[in-house]
Amino acid sequence: MKLWGGRFEKKENKIMEDFNSSIRFDKRLYKEDVKGSSAHVNMLSASGILNEVEKDDILKGLSSILGDIESGELVIDDSYEDIHTFIEANLIKRIGDTGKKLHTGRSRNDQVAVDLKMFARNAAGEVAALVESLQEVLKTKGEDNNYLMPGYTHLQRAQVVTFKFHMMAYYNMLQRDKKRLLNAIDILNESPLGCGALAGTTYDIQRELTAKELGFKKPVDNFMDGVSDRDFVLELLSAFSIIMMHLSRLSEELILWSSQEFKFVTMDDEFSTGSSIMPQKKNPDAAELVRGKTGRVYGALMSMLTTMKGIPLAYNKDMQEDKEQFFDALDTVSASLEIMCGVISTMKVNKDNMRKAVKAGFLNATEVADYLVNKGMPFRDAHKVSGQIVLHCEKKDCAIEDITLEEFKIYSSLFEEDIFEFIDYDNILKKGIKKEIL
Structure with a gap:
């Protein structure tokens, strides 16, 4: 099933079909797609476009699809063009022709925009929580090991500080990172649902109802902007990149500090690896991987900036590239924050070696x-x-x-x-x- 095709005489080329498909990655939006569709149906009913029976049938069908996906009974089929097609096709299978009324007064353009905004809003909140967790780990490790150590400029010993003070520098960096995430959530929190393809719909819909039900502050002011805006993806990718830059700087210091030349900290076995040839080696691979994966997140930001820079209004298929970049960066920054929590919480701080470095500097x-x-x-x-x-x-x-x-x-x-x-x-x-x- 496709959500389009009435004006076409020839079938889509199989190569084009595969190239055009996004369900391999946008299936992550299934919860948001059901939630957005349910809000849309409630609004259509409140606006007199659907009757109560139709509304109840569609809502029950959507709820059953969501439940079956989450239980594993319904597996998302990658042969569909996208998650929106998959949900709607399965709805029609379950409730018949009433399911075909789901898309009334809506385009995939505003549908995918609202799905991605809801996903990004929740994801950014989860990343902010991970940032807070790392902050607490840094603070606790610093307070438990408030020993003298050298502070550096130009990687040369400069002035005496404490290990706690050094850890709190990263705490403060992360505090700004958290503010950036929360600010991005606040800015993106306007609903594009009801914008249609780019110029709204002739149906007398009530965009305020869907915005409220979906937890948005208000509907977007301009339909064309609503369907073609990916600023929120760019802003979050920027925030993720800055987080990764901070984690990479911390990783670099931990790598240096765990070396035989410094011996300021000892990495726990849980977050280290060995060598296949040198038995004595204990490598700080967790920190090295975080440092390495930073470039991956930077790449997602640069890729999206490049994708968006030449797109005329309104929606263009180029914008389908937003999800893979965003999902990969999200997964990377989330994993990196979790790993860093483990690295910091388990590492041993070597008081005597730091004191010796102070005295010699x-x-x-x-x-x-x-x-x-x-x-x-x-x-x-x-x-x-x-x-x-x-x-x-x-x-x-x-x-x-x-x-x-x-x-x-x-x-x-x-x-x-x-x-x-x-x-x-x-x-x-x-x-x-x-x-x-x-």
Whole structure:
């Protein structure tokens, strides 16, 4: 069965039929298609276009189809053109000609738009929940391991921070990611159902009823925009891409930290793999895969931007490409968030190794300069003196806090015994603005 074909004399070429078919991927919309169709039927009845008996028969038929799909009794047949055709064809099989009235006052253009919007709205909410879960894991891991560690710029040891502070940086990134998802949900939450193919319908329908039943704030203002808008897909793909960028940065750090050169963290066996030839290897493959899959989500965004950039109004078949890209990106970002929750929650944080890295990194050099500024020396001069002391320590192969007061005084007479308390790493974190790091 096809939902079109009355003006055609020749059968569709089998190659074209396969090329045109979308049911392999749009079958994921079966719940939304039944829900959208049910709302449409209720509205047709309220508008006097269907009678009560017709409405009840169609609703019962749709409900039975949904139940049978979910129980496995009815398997979605990939020989149909799309999920909409499959649902309608099975409805007609079950209730007869009354099922043919389902599509009154509706086009597949507004039908697929409302299906995809409902799916995207729910999916974005689920991703936001996964983001929240990862935030809690990061916060808990940080609070349970609030140890000193080096903070880096240019991948060079820079200043002392805590592991908790580092984890909370990602917490805050994810907080913005969550806001982007919720904002995207708010923007997309207008119903295109009732737009028809592009210019509405001559039936006296009530779009506000379907919008309300389906949980939308309102119907879209413009029919042509309603059926050809895929901004919501692009916006969510953008939000997914930014999430993946943040997860990739976190993955990169975990990969470095788990190496023998750092040994800041130890990955749990559950989220690591080994080598087929080197028995000693414990590879951080979970983090590496998240880093690698980031490009996949970026690709979905670029693909959709490229697809949409040259399409005239209104609907064009190019837009069928939206679903595969969106579904794949959704699956990837969801799996990556879940995996990262497991990686972070199970990994061991190596306190002593991080402390050693702090001590070896001259991370209190800035505080040496600050000490001299507090004694009245201009900062630029203090910066130079502190650099000279670092050079002195490098030649001696020792930490700044390990040299004597007499050595400090070689570079400035302003140094007194209190310099050692001032540059103590634990004290550094307690001073002034640094207390937010604790």
